[in-house]
Amino acid sequence: MHISHRQHFFDHLAQTSDFPLALEIEKAEGVYMYGPDGKSYMDLISGIGVSNVGHRHPKVLEAIHAQLDKHMHLLVYGEYVQGAQVQLAKALTDTLHVEAPDPSPFGLIDNVYFTNSGTEAVEGAMKLAKRFTRRREFISCYNAYHGATQGALSLAGAEFFKRNFRPLLPGVKHIQHGHLPDLEKITDQTAAVVIEVIGGESGVRVPDAGYLVALRRRCTETGTLLILDEIQTGFGRTGSFWAFEQYGIYPDILLSAKSMGGGMPIGAFMASQQIMKVLKTNPILGHITTFGGHPVSCAASLAALRVTIDEQLAEASIAKGELFKSLLIHPEIKEIRGKGLMLAAEMASFDQLKATIDQCIEQGVVTDWFLFCDNSMRIAPPLTITEAQIREACATIIKVLNS
Ligand SMILES: Cc1ncc(COP(=O)(O)O)c(C=O)c1O
Secondary structure (H helix, E strand, O other), rough: OOHHHHHHHHHHHOOOOOOOOOOOOEEEEEOOOOOOOEEEEEEEEEEHHHHOOOOHHHHHHHHHHHHHHHHHOOOOOOOOOHHHHHHHHHHHHOOOOOOOOOOOOOOOOEEEEEEEEEEHHHHHHHHHHHHHHHOOOEEOOOOOOOOOOOOOOOOOOHHHHHHHHHHOOOOOEEOOOHHHHHHHHOOOOOOEOOOOOOOHHHOOOOOOOHHHHHHHOOOOOOOOEEEEEEEOOOOOOOOOOOOOHHHHHHOEEEOOHHHHEEEEEEEEEEEHHHHHHHOOOOOOOOOOOOOOHHHHHHHHHHHHHHHHHHHHHHHHHHHHHHHHHHHHOOOOEEEEEEOOOEEEEEEEHHHHHHHHHHHHHHOEEEEEOOOEEEEEEEEEOOOOOOHHHHHHHHHHHHHHOOO
C-alpha cells in the first residue's frame, strides 16, 4: 500500500463519512480491480451500477481514443452539431422503439438531453415536467434515492437525508413502491411521478406485474408525467436493455446515467419531441449545461451501448442472476431478491452483513449494502462476469459465511 496516497486521501480528499472503505485500487480490468501490491478484487458492485460492460472494455477504450483524436469539448451543450452526441442520441432512441400495451400518450421517445450525471438528469426532467404540465407537485417513493442535488434530494424518500438541508422543494409527496392503494395520491395536481422500475437503494424491490401497469394508467388518467428513473436498472442490468420493457409499459420521460457511459461520466433525460420542445422557449436557454454530453463520454457511451446489444449482455444476465441465486443458498441468507444481475441477499442484521462484507473484501470479493437497506448484500457485478467467476465469487461468500 502506498502510505503517501493513503495519507493524502485522509488529509486532502473531502470525505463523505468517518468510515470510508479506503481500499486502494491502482488498476481495473473486466470484473477485477487490483491494489498497488497486485492483490486482485472481484468487483461485485460495478462501482455502484456503472461498469456493466466491465472495467476498461476494449471497445470502449477504442472509442475513447478515436474521439480524443478528433476533439474534446467544443461548446456548451446544444449549439454545435457533434458526431459523438448525435450518433449516441440516435442509438439511444433506437432502443426505445418499443411497442407497449400501456404506452405513453405522448408517443415514442425520440429526443435526448445529455447531462453529466444521474442527479442532473433528474433535475432536468423535473424542470421539464413543470414546464410541460404547468404543475408543481411531484410524487416519489419512500426509501428511494434519485440523487444528491437539491431537486433530486427533495424526492428522496427518507427524512434522514433531507432534514439538515431544508428548505427543499415544496409539494413532494411519497408513495410506497408496489403499493396499489397509494396510487390514489396521484391527482390532476401532480406534475410527475418519479420512480424506479425496480427499487434500487431500498434493497432491490421488484414490483408485482400489475403495479406498473396500474401506475401508468393512473398517470395517463390524471395527465401526470411518468418519469422512470433507469439510472441503475438501465443498460441491460435486469435482463432487458431497459427494465420497463419487461412490464408492458412505456414512460413519458426516461432517465439514464451510471452504466450509460461505460465508465465515463454521462447521463440523460429522454422524452418525445412533443414534451421536450417546451425547453426551447419561455425562457430560451432555460436548461443548459457546459459539459453535459461531453463528446468523449458520448463516444464511450455509444460503444457501451453497442457492446451491451452485440454481446447480448442483458439476455445473458438472466441466467447469470439465476446462477447467483442457486449458489447463494445458506442458512444465514434469508432471501435473495432481484432480476438479472441486480440482486440483494438479505441477512439477519447489519452487524452480520458488515462482518461478512469485510471478510469478503479481505478474501478479494467486493460487495456492499444499500442506502436504505443495511441488512442486504448488494450483488451487481459487471454483466460480462463469467459463469466460472460467479462460482468463484459465491464460493468465497459461502466460505466466509461458514467461517
Ligand atoms: C436510481 C438512481 N437515481 C439517481 C442517482 C443519482 O445518480 P448520480 O450519482 O450520477 O448523480 C442514483 C445514484 O445512485 C440512483 O441509484
